[in-house]
Amino acid sequence: MYRCILNNSLPSDMYQINMAYAYWKSDVDYLKSTMAPSVEDDFFNFLKNLSADDVTLYAIDEGNVVFPRVPLIIVEGPLIVVQLLETTLLNLVNFSSLIATNAARYRMAAGSRIQLLEFGLRRAQGPDGGLSASRYAYIGGFDGTSNVLAGKLYGIPVKGTHAHAYVSSYSSLNDLAQESLAHKDGSGNENLKDLALKWRKSLSKSLNILEEEASNGELAAFISFAISFPFTFLALVDTYDVVKSGLLNFCAVALGLNELGYRSTWHQNRFRYKLDWFADVTIVASNDINEETIISLNEQGHKIDCFGIGTHLVTCQRQPALGCVYKLVEINNEPKIKLSQDVEKVTCPGKKVVYRLYGSDGHALIDLMQRPQETPPEINSKVLCRHPFQESKRAYVSPAKIENLHKIYWKDGKVQQKLPTLEEIKERVNKSLLTLRQDHKRTLNPTPFKVSVSDDLYNFLHDLWLQNAPIGELF
Amino acid sequence: MYRCILNNSLPSDMYQINMAYAYWKSDVDYLKSTMAPSVEDDFFNFLKNLSADDVTLYAIDEGNVVFPRVPLIIVEGPLIVVQLLETTLLNLVNFSSLIATNAARYRMAAGSRIQLLEFGLRRAQGPDGGLSASRYAYIGGFDGTSNVLAGKLYGIPVKGTHAHAYVSSYSSLNDLAQESLAHKDGSGNENLKDLALKWRKSLSKSLNILEEEASNGELAAFISFAISFPFTFLALVDTYDVVKSGLLNFCAVALGLNELGYRSTWHQNRFRYKLDWFADVTIVASNDINEETIISLNEQGHKIDCFGIGTHLVTCQRQPALGCVYKLVEINNEPKIKLSQDVEKVTCPGKKVVYRLYGSDGHALIDLMQRPQETPPEINSKVLCRHPFQESKRAYVSPAKIENLHKIYWKDGKVQQKLPTLEEIKERVNKSLLTLRQDHKRTLNPTPFKVSVSDDLYNFLHDLWLQNAPIGELF
Numbered sequence: 021m022y023r024c025i026l027n028n029s030l031p032s033d034m035y036q037i038n039m040a041y042a043y044w045k046s047d048v049d050y051l052k053s054t055m056a057p058s059v060e061d062d063f064f065n066f067l068k069n070l071s072a073d074d075v076t077l078y079a080i081d082e083g084n085v086v087f088p089r090v091p092l093i094i095v096e097g098p099l100i101v102v103q104l105l106e107t108t109l110l111n112l113v114n115f116s117s118l119i120a121t122n123a124a125r126y127r128m129a130a131g132s133r134i135q136l137l138e139f140g141l142r143r144a145q146g147p148d149g150g151l152s153a154s155r156y157a158y159i160g161g162f163d164g165t166s167n168v169l170a171g172k173l174y175g176i177p178v179k180g181t182h183a184h185a186y187v188s189s190y191s192s193l194n195d196l197a198q199e200s201l202a203h204k205d206g207s208g209n210e211n212l213k214d215l216a217l218k219w220r221k222s223l224s225k226s227l228n229i230l231e232e233e234a235s236n237g238e239l240a241a242f243i244s245f246a247i248s249f250p251f252t253f254l255a256l257v258d259t260y261d262v263v264k265s266g267l268l269n270f271c272a273v274a275l276g277l278n279e280l281g282y283r284s285t286w287h288q289n290r291f292r293y294k295l296d297w298f299a300d301v302t303i304v305a306s307n308d309i310n311e312e313t314i315i316s317l318n319e320q321g322h323k324i325d326c327f328g329i330g331t332h333l334v335t336c337q338r339q340p341a342l343g344c345v346y347k348l349v350e351i352n353n354e355p356k357i358k359l360s361q362d363v364e365k366v367t368c369p370g371k372k373v374v375y376r377l378y379g380s381d382g383h384a385l386i387d388l389m390q391r392p393q394e395t396p397p398e399i400n401s402k403v404l405c406r407h408p409f410q411e412s413k414r415a416y417v418s419p420a421k422i423e424n425l426h427k428i429y430w431k432d433g434k435v436q437q438k439l440p441t442l443e444e445i446k447e448r449v450n451k452s453l454l455t456l457r458q459d460h461k462r463t464l465n466p467t468p469f470k471v472s473v474s475d476d477l478y479n480f481l482h483d484l485w486l487q488n489a490p491i492g493e494l495f
Numbered sequence: 496m497y498r499c500i501l502n503n504s505l506p507s508d509m510y511q512i513n514m515a516y517a518y519w520k521s522d523v524d525y526l527k528s529t530m531a532p533s534v535e536d537d538f539f540n541f542l543k544n545l546s547a548d549d550v551t552l553y554a555i556d557e558g559n560v561v562f563p564r565v566p567l568i569i570v571e572g573p574l575i576v577v578q579l580l581e582t583t584l585l586n587l588v589n590f591s592s593l594i595a596t597n598a599a600r601y602r603m604a605a606g607s608r609i610q611l612l613e614f615g616l617r618r619a620q621g622p623d624g625g626l627s628a629s630r631y632a633y634i635g636g637f638d639g640t641s642n643v644l645a646g647k648l649y650g651i652p653v654k655g656t657h658a659h660a661y662v663s664s665y666s667s668l669n670d671l672a673q674e675s676l677a678h679k680d681g682s683g684n685e686n687l688k689d690l691a692l693k694w695r696k697s698l699s700k701s702l703n704i705l706e707e708e709a710s711n712g713e714l715a716a717f718i719s720f721a722i723s724f725p726f727t728f729l730a731l732v733d734t735y736d737v738v739k740s741g742l743l744n745f746c747a748v749a750l751g752l753n754e755l756g757y758r759s760t761w762h763q764n765r766f767r768y769k770l771d772w773f774a775d776v777t778i779v780a781s782n783d784i785n786e787e788t789i790i791s792l793n794e795q796g797h798k799i800d801c802f803g804i805g806t807h808l809v810t811c812q813r814q815p816a817l818g819c820v821y822k823l824v825e826i827n828n829e830p831k832i833k834l835s836q837d838v839e840k841v842t843c844p845g846k847k848v849v850y851r852l853y854g855s856d857g858h859a860l861i862d863l864m865q866r867p868q869e870t871p872p873e874i875n876s877k878v879l880c881r882h883p884f885q886e887s888k889r890a891y892v893s894p895a896k897i898e899n900l901h902k903i904y905w906k907d908g909k910v911q912q913k914l915p916t917l918e919e920i921k922e923r924v925n926k927s928l929l930t931l932r933q934d935h936k937r938t939l940n941p942t943p944f945k946v947s948v949s950d951d952l953y954n955f956l957h958d959l960w961l962q963n964a965p966i967g968e969l970f
Contacts, residue, residue, distance in 0.1 A: 114618055
């Protein structure tokens with residue numbers, strides 16, 4: 021479980037942080053205050069003139085599905101400058117990719133016809149953590165957010181429910197400031213309270229529920245909401261007892277609204293009222309939903325139209341942090357390798373060019389990393405793809421389509437690509453996931469997507485490994 | 496495991512978000528664009544003139560230890576205004592309290608003499624999530640952060656190591672731009688490279704390590720660092736093999752520095768060099784440390800002086816989200832109760848005054864919630880403390896000290912208390928934890944701290960419960 025979708029930096033986040041800088045004269049003054057007095061002024065002057073003009077940044081388009089070992093971002097430039105970028109890049113990539121990936125998994129579990137709403141602001145890491153969560157959940161496949169600021173800043177559709185406190189603020193039907201509502205066709209006003217009470221009496225008999233057990237405060241809250249939003253009536257049914265009060269009151273108001281020409285919001289198979297529109301009522305479920313809940317509900321054949329997901333989306337219960345790293349792979353044309361007893365942590369030395377090879381059915385077959393000086397793979401020509409560490413694992417692949425995954429995003433002090441809109445990135449996530457075979461995406465025992473190296477890169481990697489590995493150890 | 500330390504809002508976070516508002520003409524314009532056309536202009540005009548002048552906010556001092564059921568913040572004011580504050584308050588309280596609590600748990604596990612550094616920026620929820628994590632980890636008991644911006648903005652001490660990329664950027668001793676260092680006493684320069692090589696040869700013989708297996712690039716990186724920071728030399732020893740390269744090179748440079756009069760950084764019992772200062776060398780451990788690791792290392796009797804903790808601190812593995820809620824308890828002088836089949840979720844109706852009762856040894860005994868009209872408890876007088884839900888659980892307590900937990904923090908459009916500095920809040924966490932008995936704080940099976948209600952509040956709560964509970968259910 022270590023697959024991630026790449027995301028690049030957020031101009032608006034950076035902007036917010038720059039604002040906060042104001043109250044020290046400069047970053048350099050602050051740094052000076054933290055360092056040993058022996059540090060020369062030349063160093064601080066150097067920092068003052070630091071620029072990223074000599075940095076070139078290659079990245080995979082934001083929203084593409086990516087796999088372990090493939091570099092998400094390649095940074096070239098003066099050593100000190102690119103070292104200073106380490107934490108910034110990791111911070112911006114890790115959480116955003118984690119959330120986008122988590123959101124994409126929810127989308128795959130829920131299927132394409134279910135609405136998914138992000139409800140995570142209360143549990144996110146502060147206001148800005150919440151904004152990032154809204155943004156990347158949307159990119160990953162969610163349809164909207166309850167975070168109104170994210171709606172305003174990023175144009176994400178905002179959706180939500182009313183609060184429990186709204187329902188419980190009504191104590192009785194006497195709290196209704198207004199009871200009448202105009203018929204949709206303009207044919208005059210009717211008393212919605214009377215209609216709702218009539219339907220509640222009738223429903224409670226049919227359903228064998230005691231009308232006295234339903235909360236009148238709740239009914240008043242629903243009526244009041246329906247009068248304000250007759251076209252988008254929605255009710256939170258779990259402030260009191262869901263079946264004996266919430267659903268009964270909801271249906272009573274919904275049927276009243278129906279009499280006045282408005283359609284509204286819930287579905288219960290067992291109700292005997294054969295009104296067609298009841299099948300169109302939207303059911304939103306939102307209590308501590310996670311991926312497993314959705315999969316289990318799918319198996320039971322639920323009638324839910326929309327999931328509101330908060331905590332488990334923004335804190336990513338299954339894997340709360342993505343562990344991207346930033347490693348030196350080449351300096352002064354000399355390749356560098358980071359060795360480790362854990363083979364997963366051995367880095368692939370030198371600059372790489374990465375191709376995604378597709379089959380004739382449009383599915384991605386494999387990622388292939390080459391050295392820059394190699395001849396690129398060609399369409400419909402056999403190319404040898406090797407496992408980076410297991411000598412015997414290799415295969416010939418004849419790609420029907422080839423994609424060079426990296427583009428130059430920053431060079432000569434300028435952004436080099438038209439930056440995509442949120443909608444374009446979201447669409448790329450969707451398209452990119454469609455290129456994966458279903459067995460790579462299934463929840464249980466997914467087939468690992470293979471990331472391979474060319475024969476040349478394989479030999480280069482293993483020669484360098486041998487040169488750097490200590491001799492004389494008993495293995 | 497649901498104990499939290501209260502924290503209030505962050506002016507600097509709010510400021511950052513306000514900046515971002517700039518590119519819509521106003522929030523109200525944006526809201527209008529999202530709502531049904533039937534919503535009256537009066538509503539938007541009302542929003543434009545919204546103010547918190549009529550809101551009164553009572554809160555427990557930031558940094559106090561608090562327990563489930565005790566309200567952290569009590570908000571009184573016009574219904575619509577206090578409803579609008581719900582998500583903002585939950586967002587600001589939940590994550591900050593979670594991190595402060597998590598940090599306090601690490602501090603308790605590590606003991607007071609170990610340095611704890613927050614290294615979480617790379618895994619936090621974006622730049623601002625990282626800032627919140629740094630801030631609240633510091634409040635909860637950490638000594639510093641690697642997040643330099645948090646240092647600048649909040650005055651938190653910044654500490655860190657150099658990067659692996661710094662070490663691996665050196666390939667050989669030829670990469671050294673400078674080799675000599677002035678003796679601390681000013682008696683002239685010596686060649687630190689030669690000294691380090693001399694010590695490495697001698698050490699490797701004594702320790703039976705092949706000198707050839709140690710990385711010369713790593714040695715060069717350490718020498719270069721030592722020349723720049725002779726007083727604060729520090730080395731990351733796990734870029735290559737820790738024992739055969741990292742420690743050997745570190746000790747060689749440290750002993751060289753020692754010859755030049757500087758003291759430095761590591762401790763290994765088994766070394767035969769009986770230099771006193773080796774015992775003072777600081778060992779920092781920072782690879783995927785969590786609370787259990789620290790407890791286990793404690794049991795083994797470690798020599799580590801400092802833990803750098805990242806992922807598990809900022810994502811709070813054990814419980815990734817704190818579930819504070821915001822509930823209506825009174826409206827127009829009428830108490831409100833939220834019922835639930837889960838007794839833990841039943842709310843305590845009406846406004847409460849909360850006292851913490853202390854014993855004569857200074858330890859907190861119990862929290863007692865009363866109704867506002869009751870006579871407050873008195874020192875050395877018996878007061879009946881009842882379990883809120885179990886009729887038979889009750890006890891008389893004679894407090895030696897009584898603390899009213901809430902203060903008015905906002906009233907009449909103004910902050911009503913001098914807001915504490917970060918250091919003051921940190922100190923309060925420390926003092927507050929000291930008032931808890933050790934058995935409340937132990938990791939395994941902690942004694943739950945009791946939160947009780949007065950007899951009056953008990954009856955009030957249960958009468959209201961009966962009035963609101965449905966009748967006729969078979970139980």
